[in-house]
Amino acid sequence: xxxxxxxxxxxxxxxxxxxxxxxxxxxxxxxxxxxxxxxxxxxxxxxxxxxxxxxxxxxxxxxxxxxxxxxxxxxxxxxxxxxxxxxxxxxxxxxxxxxxxxxxxxxxxxxxxxxxxxxxxxxxxxxxxxxxxxxxxxxxxxxxxxxxxxxxxxxxxxxxxxxxxxxxxxxxxxxxxxxxxxxxxxxxxxxxxxxxx
Amino acid sequence: xxxxxxxxxxxxxxxxxxxxxxxxxxxxxxxxxxxxxxxxxxxxxxxxxxxxxxxxxxxxxxxxxxxxxxxxxxxxxxxxxxxxxxxxxxxxxxxxxxxxxxxxxxxxxxxxxxxxxxxxxxxxxxxxxxxxxxxxxxxxxxxxxxxxxxxxxxxxxxxxxxxxxxxxxxxxxxxxxxxxxxxxxxxxxxxxxxxxxxxxxxxxxxxxxxxxxxxxxxxxxxxxxxxxxxxxxxxxxxxxxxxxxxxxxxxxxxxxxxxxxxxxxxxxxxxxxxxxxxxxxxxxxxxxxxxxxxxxxxxxxxxxxxxxxxxxxxxxxxxxxxxxxxxxxxxxxxxxxxxxxxxxxx
Numbered sequence: 001x002x003x004x005x006x007x008x009x010x011x012x013x014x015x016x017x018x019x020x021x022x023x024x025x026x027x028x029x030x031x032x033x034x035x036x037x038x039x040x041x042x043x044x045x046x047x048x049x050x051x052x053x054x055x056x057x058x059x060x061x062x063x064x065x066x067x068x069x070x071x072x073x074x075x076x077x078x079x080x081x082x083x084x085x086x087x088x089x090x091x092x093x094x095x096x097x098x099x100x101x102x103x104x105x106x107x108x109x110x111x112x113x114x115x116x117x118x119x120x121x122x123x124x125x126x127x128x129x130x131x132x133x134x135x136x137x138x139x140x141x142x143x144x145x146x147x148x149x150x151x152x153x154x155x156x157x158x159x160x161x162x163x164x165x166x167x168x169x170x171x172x173x174x175x176x177x178x179x180x181x182x183x184x185x186x187x188x189x190x191x192x193x194x195x196x197x
Numbered sequence: 198x199x200x201x202x203x204x205x206x207x208x209x210x211x212x213x214x215x216x217x218x219x220x221x222x223x224x225x226x227x228x229x230x231x232x233x234x235x236x237x238x239x240x241x242x243x244x245x246x247x248x249x250x251x252x253x254x255x256x257x258x259x260x261x262x263x264x265x266x267x268x269x270x271x272x273x274x275x276x277x278x279x280x281x282x283x284x285x286x287x288x289x290x291x292x293x294x295x296x297x298x299x300x301x302x303x304x305x306x307x308x309x310x311x312x313x314x315x316x317x318x319x320x321x322x323x324x325x326x327x328x329x330x331x332x333x334x335x336x337x338x339x340x341x342x343x344x345x346x347x348x349x350x351x352x353x354x355x356x357x358x359x360x361x362x363x364x365x366x367x368x369x370x371x372x373x374x375x376x377x378x379x380x381x382x383x384x385x386x387x388x389x390x391x392x393x394x395x396x397x398x399x400x401x402x403x404x405x406x407x408x409x410x411x412x413x414x415x416x417x418x419x420x421x422x423x424x425x426x427x428x429x430x431x432x433x434x435x436x437x438x439x440x441x442x443x444x445x446x447x448x449x450x451x452x453x454x455x456x457x458x459x460x461x462x463x464x465x466x467x468x469x470x471x472x473x474x475x476x477x478x479x480x481x482x483x484x485x486x487x488x489x490x491x492x493x494x495x496x497x498x499x500x501x502x503x504x505x506x507x508x509x510x511x512x513x514x515x516x517x518x519x520x521x522x523x524x525x526x527x528x529x530x531x532x533x534x535x536x537x538x539x540x541x542x543x
Contacts, residue, residue: 069240072252072282072516082214083520085233088240094248122249 004153004161007172010134013150014047017132018054020148021101026128030099032061034127040116041069041087043105046165047134051103064098066091066123073115095124101148105163107133110144135161135174218522219331219338220514222347223392231393235357237513238506244281245508255284258315258519262288263305264341265321270480270504271341271350275318278511284315284519302326303333310334315519319343324385337518345383351479352389354510356397358503359434362475368433371398376428378460379438379487380409380449386479387438391419404428405438405460408449425460429469436477437462437487453486463489467497475499 039048045067071086132148160177279286316337324344331338342348401419
């Protein structure tokens with residue numbers, strides 16, 4: 001296991017993500033009350049919270065913040081042992097006509113984002129959805145691309161990127177687990193496991 | 198906005214592994230498995246508050262409601278729960294089926310299974326019917342009440358309701374004292390409650406007339422009392438059981454009036470309780486017998502919360518049992534499918 005990002009690099013990348021988001025012409029043209037930041041549970045939720053703090057500070061107006069549990073929308077949840085125990089979704093607002101910034105920790109196969117898009121539209125019809133990820137790695141299986149990327153990495157598909165963020169984890173760090181290279185990784189790790197595929 | 202801690206009995210369901218295909222009895226479950234169901238139900242409760250009250254988790258799965266006994270609440274609750282998980286559900290009731298022509302449980306179940314179903318929700322007058330069925334079929338079996346044995350989803354929804362309300366006050370199930378009042382001897386609800394509550398560390402006192410609440414229950418590690426008034430000041434939750442006229446074979450108590458006088462929950466008795474006492478009833482209520490209308494509809498009653506929570510709990514049970522069994526259902530269509538490692542990884 002080697003370290004990919006330190007705590008200070010993570011906070012710099014999140015700050016940079018916030019600037020990318022605020023510089024987006026469509027987002028800049030939207031009033032804050034029509035914006036929504038929605039994180040995919042769990043590590044995406046933590047990044048969404050940090051982005052929300054920065055963006056709310058810069059806009060000087062609160063931005064709606066949601067947390068999406070995509071377990072019930074995944075294509076690999078039935079028949080998987082052990083079965084994933086969901087955490088639940090927290091969306092206290094409708095998405096109709098909003099500009100939604102969907103946030104995840106790692107973009108890999110694109111399957112989590114596919115599930116998240118299905119989950120999002122159950123809460124209304126957003127005007128547009130943008131995708132922000134801390135880490136983008138190669139290995140897409142679905143046609144999904146991120147709009148805002150913290151760091152692009154090119155690592156073998158067998159490796160596991162492990163994002164650790166406070167307060168769920170003890171510290172802030174991103175590791176690459178190369179020991180797993182010998183054994184095929186699970187096709188898609190559950191969002192609750194903290195191991196992004 | 199952070200994830201609520203899962204602190205009951207010091208467990209987190211992150212470390213919990215659910216692999217059961219059937220839910221037959223709470224007596225079989227570990228405390229960890231009970232917490233897994235409660236946590237899953239907590240996550241799924243939000244679905245029923247959306248304008249689109251549906252998630253796709255069980256899309257394409259088929260659930261059969263196989264009810265050999267009357268039921269409105271449980272049958273409807275399972276039906277709605279399956280629909281909210283996107284499963285298809287077929288209602289099969291004894292009066293409209295071949296069972297009235299003499300078909301056995303075994304034949305009925307195997308015929309249903311041959312149509313390619315994924316789960317059977319069974320209610321039966323005989324204790325052990327769900328377990329028997331689970332040995333006959335490959336699909337998931339969920340017990341919706343078997344005789345006077347167990348009614349596991351009712352036990353789980355009672356526990357869910359208790360946990361939800363007391364957790365908001367920062368209290369754990371292990372700190373609570375629960376009274377189960379009435380016809381304990383005939384009650385599957387009482388047995389499921391007893392197992393679930395004691396496994397999570399709650400103190401349980403069974404209360405009822407000696408004929409309906411025999412002292413032998415004390416062998417299960419619970420207290421038994423025949424004097425409701427002496428118990429009232431000491432409990433946090435009172436679960437009132439329905440007087441089950443259909444299961445009373447002999448005169449268990451002299452008259453309904455006498456039952457009501459000694460064991461009926463009314464406002465005068467509520468005055469003797471702790472101010473934050475929680476009143477539960479599995480329904481259907483005999484108003485004026487085991488519970489008075491002012492208590493049933495009053496501020497301490499969580500009876501309608503129980504019904505709402507029943508949906509979330511049954512969604513959780515269907516998800517966990519069908520999810521854990523995967524594509525195990527061996528209907529004629531399923532046997533033709535090749536399940537490679539590759540296809541299950543998708």
